[in-house]
Amino acid sequence: xxxxxxxxxxxxxxxxxxxxxxxxxxxxxxxxxxxxxxxxxxxxxxxxxxxxxxxxxxxxxxxxxxxxxxxxxxxxxxxxxxxxxxxxxxxxxxxxxxxxxxxxxxxxxxxxxxxxxxxxxxxxxxxxxxxxxxxxxxxxxxxxxxxxxxxxxxxxxxxxxxxxxxxxxxxxxxxxxxxxxxxxxxxxxxxxxxxxxxxxxxxxxxxxxxxxxxxxxxxxxxxxxxxxxxxxxxxxxxxxxxxxxxxxxxxxxxxxxxxxxxxxx
Numbered sequence: 001x002x003x004x005x006x007x008x009x010x011x012x013x014x015x016x017x018x019x020x021x022x023x024x025x026x027x028x029x030x031x032x033x034x035x036x037x038x039x040x041x042x043x044x045x046x047x048x049x050x051x052x053x054x055x056x057x058x059x060x061x062x063x064x065x066x067x068x069x070x071x072x073x074x075x076x077x078x079x080x081x082x083x084x085x086x087x088x089x090x091x092x093x094x095x096x097x098x099x100x101x102x103x104x105x106x107x108x109x110x111x112x113x114x115x116x117x118x119x120x121x122x123x124x125x126x127x128x129x130x131x132x133x134x135x136x137x138x139x140x141x142x143x144x145x146x147x148x149x150x151x152x153x154x155x156x157x158x159x160x161x162x163x164x165x166x167x168x169x170x171x172x173x174x175x176x177x178x179x180x181x182x183x184x185x186x187x188x189x190x191x192x193x194x195x196x197x198x199x200x201x202x203x204x205x206x207x208x209x210x211x212x213x214x215x216x217x218x219x220x221x222x223x224x225x226x227x228x229x230x231x232x233x234x235x236x237x238x239x240x241x242x243x244x245x246x247x248x249x250x251x252x253x254x255x256x257x258x259x260x261x262x263x264x265x
Contacts, residue, residue: 006198010051012081013257016070017059017062017086018179019085019088021253035187037053037055037265038265043081051260056255062093064101070252082120087101096137096140102147105147113156119156122162126163127171172184
């Protein structure tokens with residue numbers, strides 16, 4: 001992952017699903033901050049010019065929905081910096097056409113690149129070594145990650161390849177539901193993006209491993225699996241069996257471009 005040449009940005013637009021929305025990084029006011037907000041703060045702190053920022057992401061959205069619902073509004077904002085991330089809600093489904101997901105992703109990345117914007121996306125960390133259920137979707141995830149790398153090489157979008165860094169699979173960077181980064185995880189993702197943009201004060205320290213963790217007992221691990229299954233997996237399965245999405249009835253948290261300050265992100 002090579003850094004870009006430093007530049008100034010006027011309009012940053014983020015599109016995607018719950019990760020871009022900011023789950024599970026509480027903002028202290030009943031909402032979520034997240035790596036996109038954190039990146040906006042890093043960008044504005046690195047330049048003298050103001051930055052306008054919009055976040056169109058909505059939790060639960062699949063890649064096709066991101067393309068059909070968020071791409072056109074985002075393009076209409078004429079951003080010169082864009083982050084595009086989706087795919088988690090596709091790979092966790094009972095059926096997933098990875099090739100179709102990749103095509104939707106390519107259309108979005110290509111559309112933004114053609115405007116001259118700096119376009120960033122990220123790969124999904126493989127959690128199969130620490131989350132048994134993740135092994136069921138590992139091949140899909142790895143296949144989609146490789147497709148994203150190839151798409152970026154073709155289109156000129158920039159792939160921030162989180163999956164290549166072992167620290168991103170450390171469960172201490174993930175929330176209890178094992179689908180969303182926690183606050184430290186979001187901080188590191190924002191750091192990786194800021195490093196790629198060559199923003200002053202940002203380097204590869206985001207990828208440094210956490211201190212060694214004390215080994216847990218088998219009883220503790222089994223208890224953790226039972227708690228995760230009952231509190232997160234079963235409710236998720238029941239919701240999706242009824243065709244209900246976590247994003248039903250929700251709208252984007254920042255649907256229009258707003259000036260970023262240190263206080264509002």
